[in-house]
Amino acid sequence: MLRGLDIRDMLIIDRLELAFQPGLNVLTGETGAGKSILLDSLGFVLGWRGRAELVRQGADQGEVTAWFDLPAGHPAFAVLADAGISAEDELILRRVNTRDGRKTAWINDRRVSGEVLRNLSETLVELHGQHDDRGLLNPRGHQDMLDTYAGLAPDLDKTRAAWRQLAETQKALAAAQARIAAAQAEEEYLRHAVAELDALSPEAGEEAALDTQRRMMQAAEKIRVDISKAGEALGLNGAEGMVSDASRWLIGVAGKAEGQLDEPLAAIERAQLALDDAQNGVARCLDALSFDTTDLENVEERLFAIRGLARKHGVLADDLRGFADDLRARLAVLDDGARDLKVLNGNLQTAQAIYAEAAAQLTQKRQNAAKALDQAMAAELAPLKMERAVFATDINTADPGPTGQDAVAFTVATNPGAPAGPLNKIASGGELSRFLLALKVCLTQADAGLTMIFDEIDRGVGGATADAVGRRLAELADGGQVLVVTHSPQVAALGGHHWRVEKRQNDTATTSTVVALDAAARVDEIARMISGDRVTDAARAAAQALIAGQK
Numbered sequence: 228m229l230r231g232l233d234i235r236d237m238l239i240i241d242r243l244e245l246a247f248q249p250g251l252n253v254l255t256g257e258t259g260a261g262k263s264i265l266l267d268s269l270g271f272v273l274g275w276r277g278r279a280e281l282v283r284q285g286a287d288q289g290e291v292t293a294w295f296d297l298p299a300g301h302p303a304f305a306v307l308a309d310a311g312i313s314a315e316d317e318l319i320l321r322r323v324n325t326r327d328g329r330k331t332a333w334i335n336d337r338r339v340s341g342e343v344l345r346n347l348s349e350t351l352v353e354l355h356g357q358h359d360d361r362g363l364l365n366p367r368g369h370q371d372m373l374d375t376y377a378g379l380a381p382d383l384d385k386t387r388a389a390w391r392q393l394a395e396t397q398k399a400l401a402a403a404q405a406r407i408a409a410a411q412a413e414e415e416y417l418r419h420a421v422a423e424l425d426a427l428s429p430e431a432g433e434e435a436a437l438d439t440q441r442r443m444m445q446a447a448e449k450i451r452v453d454i455s456k457a458g459e460a461l462g463l464n465g466a467e468g469m470v471s472d473a474s475r476w477l478i479g480v481a482g483k484a485e486g487q488l489d490e491p492l493a494a495i496e497r498a499q500l501a502l503d504d505a506q507n508g509v510a511r512c513l514d515a516l517s518f519d520t521t522d523l524e525n526v527e528e529r530l531f532a533i534r535g536l537a538r539k540h541g542v543l544a545d546d547l548r549g550f551a552d553d554l555r556a557r558l559a560v561l562d563d564g565a566r567d568l569k570v571l572n573g574n575l576q577t578a579q580a581i582y583a584e585a586a587a588q589l590t591q592k593r594q595n596a597a598k599a600l601d602q603a604m605a606a607e608l609a610p611l612k613m614e615r616a617v618f619a620t621d622i623n624t625a626d627p628g629p630t631g632q633d634a635v636a637f638t639v640a641t642n643p644g645a646p647a648g649p650l651n652k653i654a655s656g657g658e659l660s661r662f663l664l665a666l667k668v669c670l671t672q673a674d675a676g677l678t679m680i681f682d683e684i685d686r687g688v689g690g691a692t693a694d695a696v697g698r699r700l701a702e703l704a705d706g707g708q709v710l711v712v713t714h715s716p717q718v719a720a721l722g723g724h725h726w727r728v729e730k731r732q733n734d735t736a737t738t739s740t741v742v743a744l745d746a747a748a749r750v751d752e753i754a755r756m757i758s759g760d761r762v763t764d765a766a767r768a769a770a771q772a773l774i775a776g777q778k
Contacts, residue, residue, distance in 0.1 A: 232292070239737050240740070241738050247710065248724045249723075253713060255719050271322060272322045272332075274344030288324060288325045376596055379592055386586055389584075390627075400574075406560050406564075410561035421551060451516045461506050466502055467502050467506070477491060618637070618665075664681070668699050682712050683713065685718050700721065
């Protein structure tokens, strides 16, 4: 709820502070007094796009501050949370416009962008007038209005969930079809490559082992001669024989050496053991170097085959086994594709059926709600002297989407038999105002702290019709807050709070101000609205009668 507005140096307003109240707030004044300027200033602090030049002549900058009360659960809290702004039960908006056109905004002393301000304003204030294309006249919002009117939030959640599941299923099926198509395109290559790799069956580390074995075989003849000579040098005709002789000779005289040969004999024993190990190792090496020439050919053939496949497929030799596993997996996609597609197509049919049912239920409930809304509108239009007009909620088939498969539009025909069309194309100014008011009365649900502003929505009507307009505005304001700019004394008489917009002039400047009216001043203002510039006693009596008739 809008509680106050402080305007400084905006257009012809030098300084103005207003404190608004719950209920129906009425703003009146002569044409050109500045009522539109007041709304321009409010729109500026709310981030709405409007006039380019707002700063008062001679001032460096203009500034508007607005403060709102936020009841618990107000939608504004969600917008503030998304923007990282904490808030309690009071919200303060401030926006400055410098002479060079720069605009800066704050929410609770936290600087914010115009986008955040506009998102927040949609939860705070709703403007209605003959040229309002943001709300009721915008066909893009008619479906949301009908859904809110019908309380279809749970059905919308169900339909959105079904649409998401359908989209995910379609995506999974498309991805599987793409994988299978890709596998089919390379099926011949995959089967040949897997067969070739399986036939060779390379192991990790095998290339290095084969390369070592090949080099050893290639060098075998040369090193075998030297190894054989070394073996002979270590044997009985060499080191082993000489060490054995030395051991035998020393053992023969050890008893007479008084123990001095014990350590040398022990060392000789260790040497004999070491010589034995060396001889065994040399023998094993000679055995390893003993191969047929075909063994070298076999090793080279496998080594070259492994390296050739690695080059062919652009992978390391040690990665050939893993590469073969990848190719087999791609073949499995093709081999299992028919089964997978059958499962996915079944899932798709199920998802389509679930979505179709949810969308159909949503359509049926919208059609029922449309009939109820049309009937409610007919009941509202009669007191507004538009009993011959026909309001219809059209529901046509649209492309399926997350909110169903309907296109909703509000249409009117001003007379029976006349062609129906969009509100702003068919109705005249006065008729449009009454259509908008009736529609707003029908669509308004439990108040969520939204301030509604009606800008001269009673233009072009008078008498009993104007009284009906005023009573519907008062109905909307009951338990909430409505601000109405009006030229109708019948509407003004229904206001719970009344302000008069005045233009003041002196030799140097023209300014606009707003005056809160007490009971006597209110009678005079309504009398002026009845009779014009010259307020007569008869006009005052008529004004008092109007006010008394509203109680």
